[in-house]
Amino acid sequence: MPSMLDAVVVGAGPNGLTAAVELARRGFSVALFEAKGTVGGGARTEELTLPGFRHDPCSAAHPLAVSSPAFRGLPLERYGLQWLHPELPMAHPFPDGTAAVLSRSVGETAASFGPRDAGTYRRLVTPFLHRWDTLVRDFMSLPLTALPRDPVTLARFGVVGLPPSTWLARRFRDERARTLFAGLVAHVMAPLSGFATSAIGLVFALAAHTRGWPVARGGSQAISDALAAYLRELGGAVHTDYEVKRLDDLPPARAYVFDTSPTALARIAGFGDTYARYRYGPGVFKIDYALDGPVPWTAPEARRAGTVQIGADSAEIGAALRAASRENRAPDAPFLITVQPSVVDPTRAPDGKHVFWAYGHVPHGWDGDLTEAIERQLERFAPGFRDRVLARATAGPPELAARNANYIGGDIATGAVSGLQTLLRPKLSLFPYATPHPAVFICSQATPPGPGVHGMPGHNAAKAVWRRLRQT
Ligand SMILES: Cc1cc2nc3c(=O)[nH]c(=O)nc-3n(C[C@H](O)[C@H](O)[C@H](O)COP(=O)(O)OP(=O)(O)OC[C@H]3O[C@@H](n4cnc5c(N)ncnc54)[C@H](O)[C@@H]3O)c2cc1C
Numbered sequence: 001m002p003s004m005l006d007a008v009v010v011g012a013g014p015n016g017l018t019a020a021v022e023l024a025r026r027g028f029s030v031a032l033f034e035a036k037g038t039v040g041g042g043a044r045t046e047e048l049t050l051p052g053f054r055h056d057p058c059s060a061a062h063p064l065a066v067s068s069p070a071f072r073g074l075p076l077e078r079y080g081l082q083w084l085h086p087e088l089p090m091a092h093p094f095p096d097g098t099a100a101v102l103s104r105s106v107g108e109t110a111a112s113f114g115p116r117d118a119g120t121y122r123r124l125v126t127p128f129l130h131r132w133d134t135l136v137r138d139f140m141s142l143p144l145t146a147l148p149r150d151p152v153t154l155a156r157f158g159v160v161g162l163p164p165s166t167w168l169a170r171r172f173r174d175e176r177a178r179t180l181f182a183g184l185v186a187h188v189m190a191p192l193s194g195f196a197t198s199a200i201g202l203v204f205a206l207a208a209h210t211r212g213w214p215v216a217r218g219g220s221q222a223i224s225d226a227l228a229a230y231l232r233e234l235g236g237a238v239h240t241d242y243e244v245k246r247l248d249d250l251p252p253a254r255a256y257v258f259d260t261s262p263t264a265l266a267r268i269a270g271f272g273d274t275y276a277r278y279r280y281g282p283g284v285f286k287i288d289y290a291l292d293g294p295v296p297w298t299a300p301e302a303r304r305a306g307t308v309q310i311g312a313d314s315a316e317i318g319a320a321l322r323a324a325s326r327e328n329r330a331p332d333a334p335f336l337i338t339v340q341p342s343v344v345d346p347t348r349a350p351d352g353k354h355v356f357w358a359y360g361h362v363p364h365g366w367d368g369d370l371t372e373a374i375e376r377q378l379e380r381f382a383p384g385f386r387d388r389v390l391a392r393a394t395a396g397p398p399e400l401a402a403r404n405a406n407y408i409g410g411d412i413a414t415g416a417v418s419g420l421q422t423l424l425r426p427k428l429s430l431f432p433y434a435t436p437h438p439a440v441f442i443c444s445q446a447t448p449p450g451p452g453v454h455g456m457p458g459h460n461a462a463k464a465v466w467r468r469l470r471q472t
Contacts, residue, residue: 005029005253006029006255007028007465008030008255008257009258009259010268011258011259011444012039012238013224013404013444014042014453014454014455015458015461016257016443017224017227018071019458019465020231021236023466028466028469029236031237031253033239035243038221039224040221041058041224041404042412042453043220045220045221049289049290052350053290053349053353053391055219055290056339056341058412059220060357061214062223063204063211063212063214065453066083067454068140069140069459072133074227076223076226078230080222080229081216081217081222083214085213086214086343088102088306089102089213090309091297091302091304091308092309093299093381094179095381100177109208113172113174117172117177120171128153128156135154135157136203138153140454141456142423142448160199161196161202161203162195162199164198165198168181168202178314179312180309181201182317183317184309186309186317186321187204191321192314192318192321195420195422196423197422215306215345217347219341219348247270254468255441256269260444261414261415262275269435271436275427278425278426278427279415279416280364280408282325282364283362283365283410284362284412285361285397286394287357287359289392290353290392292353293352294388295354295382306339306343306344307340308338310336310380310381311335320334321361323361325416325418328363336360336374336377338356341355342356358374358378360374362396364410365398366396370396397411400412413450414444414445415445415446423448433457433461442461447460448460
């Protein structure tokens with residue numbers, strides 16, 4: 001290691017890894033320090049239940065990663081990353097045995113909403129479809145890390161996306177499209193009536209039609225391993241089992257980049273109450289299953305999909321989100337996001353067997369057990385599900401926080417996605433990656449454009465870091 005590094009990165013989640021890679025690619029010397037025994041943070045894979053069953057304890061479906069300008073600019077396939085696309089990106093089954101879907105085809109998607117809403121849906125998505133790559137780059141680079149390439153489409157997207165999703169839902173006449181959109185918004189745990197929640201739903205829908213919702217062959221760990229392998233080839237050093245508690249724990253460097261929560265950063269760097277107003281959101285309760293066969297969904301579409309949303313209608317989804325975020329209680333009928341990677345990736349489980357995960361929202365820090373309520377929901381849409389369970393690994397907020405210090409109170413978005421904090425995080429600032437110390441930066445999902453495996457906070461923060469490195 002040189003006596004003075006250019007940059008030290010703390011935390012090897014997708015954002016820390018991306019920031020480190022971006023700096024190393026530009027010729028800077030970089031070392032990365034990760035508290036856990038392996039790299040990956042929220043993009044990792046482990047045998048959590050039985051031998052031969054490869055589970056993703058956190059992220060599994062990757063519409064944001066495959067669309068991400070940060071990842072698309074890196075040669076990750078050369079380091080083993082392979083995207084596998086299920087026949088349908090997503091299905092949302094209903095109690096009557098039918099399902100709405102997000103398909104690669106706009107036509108199939110629109111048809112699944114029923115004749116009264118098909119045209120509305122086409123009109124909603126069509127203006128953005130052929131401009132997706134530019135649009136996603138433009139809004140994921142905000143604020144101010146790059147000038148928009150297509151400001152007109154970005155402004156048009158803002159007009160549709162900035163209002164609450166409950167406004168967007170009013171365009172639809174029937175419950176099928178409303179329910180599917182409510183579920184999409186719930187992926188980032190935002191209240192349905194929140195600022196910019198229409199944009200969240202639209203981003204997931206547009207991603208399905210343009211780049212898909214793939215899983216990574218072998219598990220989400222493949223994304224992190226590819227980033228780490230590329231970093232090493234660029235000369236970067238990766239240190240695991242190294243929890244950083246104080247700045248003094250780190251070697252001398254010209255810049256420090258933190259893929260941590262703002263709270264942890266303030267503690268480590270002695271920033272006092274800089275981020276005291278930053279709010280954390282509800283937690284999740286997650287179950288990883290080893291199954292004897294595929295999930296016996298009643299709706300045939302759900303058997304073909306990588307991701308399946310569970311919520312009978314938009315009212316039930318709204319009530320589940322309110323219970324966890326405002327009423328401080330576990331929902332009776334939790335809204336579930338479920339992913340079944342082995343429908344498309346045979347490497348995840350022994351022959352004929354499957355891995356499957358489901359999570360529902362619970363209050364911040366909740367320490368109860370949601371297993372019964374989750375399985376009751378699954379049985380409504382997949383009768384006989386419980387008979388297929390060989391083993392399960394459960395994790396509520398305390399276990400999630402123990403697995404990853406960034407998941408404070410089980411908040412897997414490292415900060416509430418509500419109000420202005422949806423876009424302006426971790427504080428109201430035109431330079432969100434900067435901190436009170438000019439050599440210290442933050443790059444986690446607590447910065448724009450927020451949660452998900454896409455590396456864009458890391459990519460954007462790296463730009464701020466290299467500007468400083470070139471000036472000093
Ligand atoms: C159950 C669950 C399901 C999810 N599903 C999806 C999904 O399907 N698709 C999707 O796109 N996203 C999903 N996500 C969200 C996704 O995982 C996160 O948005 C993403 O991982 C955030 O990346 P990050 O780099 O900001 O932080 P993280 O991935 O949280 O990484 C932070 C890293 O920093 C390390 N660290 C923290 N403090 C220190 C310290 N003091 N010293 C050293 N190291 C430290 C941590 O150990 C961790 O490795 C899911 C998350 C969870 C938990």
